[in-house]
Amino acid sequence: MNHSLRGSCAVAGIGLTDFGDLPGRSALENTAEAVHSALTDAGIHKSEVDALFTSNFPDTFAALHLAEYLGVQPHVLDDTNIGGAVYVSQLQHAAAAIQAGLCNVAVIAMGSNTRSKLKQQGIIDGPRELFPYEDEYRPKAPMNAYALAAARHMHQYGTTREHLAEIAVAARAWAQLNPRAIRRTPLSIAEVMAAPMVCDPLSAMDCCLIADAGAAVVLVSADRARDLPQSPVYLLGVGVATTHAGISQMPDLTVTASVESGKRAYDMAGLSAREVDVVSLYDAFTINTLLFLEDLGFCPKGEGGNFVSDGNIAPGGGLPVNTNGGGLSCVHPGMYGLMLIIEAVEQLRHAAGERQIPGAEIALCNGNGGHLSSQATAIFGTSSSL
Amino acid sequence: MTNQSQSHDQEQAKQPAQMDVGPEKKFRQYLSEGSFHLQRCDQCRQHVFYPRLLCPHCGSMQLTWVPASGRATVYSTSVPRSGGSSYNIALVDLEEGPRMMTRVVDVAPEDVTIGMPVTAFIGTIEPNGEPLVLFRPISGDDS
Ligand SMILES: [Zn+2]
Numbered sequence: 400m401n402h403s404l405r406g407s408c409a410v411a412g413i414g415l416t417d418f419g420d421l422p423g424r425s426a427l428e429n430t431a432e433a434v435h436s437a438l439t440d441a442g443i444h445k446s447e448v449d450a451l452f453t454s455n456f457p458d459t460f461a462a463l464h465l466a467e468y469l470g471v472q473p474h475v476l477d478d479t480n481i482g483g484a485v486y487v488s489q490l491q492h493a494a495a496a497i498q499a500g501l502c503n504v505a506v507i508a509m510g511s512n513t514r515s516k517l518k519q520q521g522i523i524d525g526p527r528e529l530f531p532y533e534d535e536y537r538p539k540a541p542m543n544a545y546a547l548a549a550a551r552h553m554h555q556y557g558t559t560r561e562h563l564a565e566i567a568v569a570a571r572a573w574a575q576l577n578p579r580a581i582r583r584t585p586l587s588i589a590e591v592m593a594a595p596m597v598c599d600p601l602s603a604m605d606c607c608l609i610a611d612a613g614a615a616v617v618l619v620s621a622d623r624a625r626d627l628p629q630s631p632v633y634l635l636g637v638g639v640a641t642t643h644a645g646i647s648q649m650p651d652l653t654v655t656a657s658v659e660s661g662k663r664a665y666d667m668a669g670l671s672a673r674e675v676d677v678v679s680l681y682d683a684f685t686i687n688t689l690l691f692l693e694d695l696g697f698c699p700k701g702e703g704g705n706f707v708s709d710g711n712i713a714p715g716g717g718l719p720v721n722t723n724g725g726g727l728s729c730v731h732p733g734m735y736g737l738m739l740i741i742e743a744v745e746q747l748r749h750a751a752g753e754r755q756i757p758g759a760e761i762a763l764c765n766g767n768g769g770h771l772s773s774q775a776t777a778i779f780g781t782s783s784s785l
Numbered sequence: 786m787t788n789q790s791q792s793h794d795q796e797q798a799k800q801p802a803q804m805d806v807g808p809e810k811k812f813r814q815y816l817s818e819g820s821f822h823l824q825r826c827d828q829c830r831q832h833v834f835y836p837r838l839l840c841p842h843c844g845s846m847q848l849t850w851v852p853a854s855g856r857a858t859v860y861s862t863s864v865p866r867s868g869g870s871s872y873n874i875a876l877v878d879l880e881e882g883p884r885m886m887t888r889v890v891d892v893a894p895e896d897v898t899i900g901m902p903v904t905a906f907i908g909t910i911e912p913n914g915e916p917l918v919l920f921r922p923i924s925g926d927d928s
Contacts, residue, residue, distance in 0.1 A: 536888055539867070547862070547874070596864070646876070652860070
């Protein structure tokens, strides 16, 4: 409850590019546009940026490239890559650096032209080296790891493809309320069930979309945030955890490291799942949502299938999950994690339009990276939560 | 100059004999000889796969190669599909403890089930491919 990072920092600005097809844009251009937009939102000039956090699949000098491009000389640079959980984990790094007095204005940013690159060059962005003693069997990366987890969960707990379809349908229903979302046509359980299988037990509709996009957030001290134009969205807790790199080394395919990252975040925030109003979970595949709901304490282990049934995580259900439409229906730009933070901030600013959760005060984000390999959980709150 | 280049030549000549063969290369050597070996930790007695310089359980550097029994149970299974073709990707729990990725073959990929007992053999998944540890279901004769 009294952790020194709790409430010490706040998101003061968020920025997004358009989503979908941006064929004339490079990944760095998408990143830069999002940074400009986030700084404008925060009312901060780029000359004040003294900490830069980014991460990118093909770019091993991502932080240097972005700093040079923006014309900034940060004191703190970080382009860690632990997969799509990275941007949520960078909240931990940035908050600690601000708290320690190493920097004042931290920008976390990403940009991707994954979709255009796929269309134009036939290349799908991804890590260059995957996993020793797995690649040689030619698993269909990355969905194969998630298919193995889904198969095991089905075997142990009786989870069905219909349960997973509920998750895809709920994401689509939220996307229909979000004008920025890419996939907004109605979707039924039957349509998900009839979709072609890509890696049994997952079908094409169990998989996220592939899109071009950029996103950025500006993190400052809580004191500074109170003098800025936007309502501060305070970082109450953050935790990071890993159990493995390759899926063959995951101790239990039905239990992710978000059990640990979640516990660390809840402990720092002094909160539990019961107090969370709105949830953003990294849904690269439908099984992710189910696993994280269980591991983060929204339902007991093994009961995720029942929990998501009957529209319980869809608009009007018991728990609002992935209210932007998620990676499944809103946007998935190579690594999606930063979009989780942006949706949490929009909900806590009460600026989410038609999809707004009335009176939302506490939001939880869970980023996932690699092959269920890394997990990073963050909990945000409005000023009433301090 | 002359002396330097001579000694340099000598060093180069000596290198192959002194080359330390790491666990990665050693495992591949066993495979190319047609055998599947695991490591066992001298300290904590646990088996280790994939091959490492140190034991991931206790940190000891004292690992000894032992032949694998080849007996395993399917822990999870999947069927990747593309362009009309499909195959099996499974995780199997070796009798000795470690888990590994593999393909279960000699059976339709959809017919591989969790809990199925399987046995290892060295094979390839494409013509002239590198040798790999593959598994097939244990038939009545084997068990
Ligand atoms: Zn040991």
